[in-house]
């Protein structure tokens with residue numbers, strides 16, 4: 358009897374200790390759990406079960422005068438005539454920062470080379486770098502003189518007088534749509550790209566030319582985020598407070614690293630920016646809000662990447678459109694990926710089978726890659 362009683366006491370004690378341990382782990386991990394699991398469950402449920410974003414017009418609507426003041430920064434560098442051509446296939450805005458000269462040089466020499474695109478692909482593409490001013494007032498003068506010199510040589514910078522920071526990216530978005538409306542409204546497509554992505558220009562041009570044959574209207578193409586929750590962690594770069602966005606899920610949007618819209622959509626987005634509050638500083642999410650207000654939905658293209666870098670392989674180069682996170686290797690990748698012999702590798706039945714096998718190995722990994730999805734291996 359005595360022995361039995363001791364055993365029960367011991368058991369309860371262990372249980373109690375275990376319960377306390379589990380509870381404290383839960384408490385410590387709650388924030389993580391909330392961030393990674395609960396917020397996603399809430400946002401997916403909202404996106405797939407409710408899927409109503411009617412609050413946008415009411416909550417984000419502002420007067421024309423207020424809207425104008427949020428994007429009315431004077432131009433410090435501009436080129437009204439950059440698009441003086443009747444047939445512009447693509448106006449490509451690269452979101453750059455004043456100090457990123459190296460990246461701009463690499464882009465000019467590779468995927469942003471207008472004369473290459475004209476000569477080799479027979480397509481008129483205009484590449485413009487969108488900038489604000491350097492955030493540090495002490496360095497601003499020197500950096501600005503550098504920019505003016507750079508622009509004298511290349512004539513491809515568009516700069517407005519706002520501080521160029523992460524939290525001002527939405528102002529840069531407004532710049533792109535306003536500039537495109539004012540100076541390049543005839544362009545068939547508008548693309549917005551980060552300055553650390555790689556664009557396979559030949560593949561992109563062929564894709565866009567194919568779209569034109571089908572009419573090319575009402576298009577917004579990229580790596581689509583559906584049911585993404587607002588990030589509520591204060592230490593995150595993407596943190597958005599409740600006061601700014603109260604709902605559990607953002608409208609669908611494409612990753613800001615690189616996406617394309619047709620000319621009619623560009624003009625609709627511009628119209629939306631004339632009546633919506635642009636204080637939400639995550640530019641691609643704000644783009645989703647504008648598009649939602651205008652009834653435009655994004656379309657997934659499996660070869661536009663999100664945050665991730667595409668694997669290096671000729672079978673990938675054959676299809677890729679964008680890949681994120683390229684700085685030092687842009688020149689190498691351009692040379693490798695635009696080699697005219699790339700297409701030979703996947704030609705014929707055997708080539709197709711070989712490339713599908715390679716892509717399954719490269720893309721269909723059990724863990725999350727965030728470049729091209731597994732289904733890209735079969736397209």
Ligand SMILES: *[C@@H]1O[C@H](CO)[C@@H](O)[C@H](O)[C@H]1NC(C)=O
Nearest residue numbers: 465466467470471472473476
């Ligand atoms: C752009 O391409 C043209 C034609 O292919 C080439 O001659 C020129 O050197 C390239 N420009 C740069 C900056 O590399």
Ligand SMILES: *[C@@H]1O[C@H](CO)[C@@H](O)[C@H](O)[C@H]1NC(C)=O
Nearest residue numbers: 518519520521522523524525
């Ligand atoms: C955005 O730019 C404006 C205008 O230059 C500036 O006043 C503001 O501080 C900037 N905001 C951020 C978060 O950098």
Ligand SMILES: *[C@@H]1O[C@H](CO)[C@@H](O)[C@H](O)[C@H]1NC(C)=O
Nearest residue numbers: 419423600601634635636637
């Ligand atoms: C825009 O929204 C922010 C909060 O997200 C608010 O503080 C600001 O007053 C709004 N602007 C206008 C003009 O309503």
Ligand SMILES: *[C@@H]1O[C@H](CO)[C@@H](O)[C@H](O)[C@H]1NC(C)=O
Nearest residue numbers: 410411414632649650651652
């Ligand atoms: C939101 O407002 C825009 C323009 O003000 C209008 O075209 C659109 O139909 C409205 N959308 C909804 C869902 O009410």
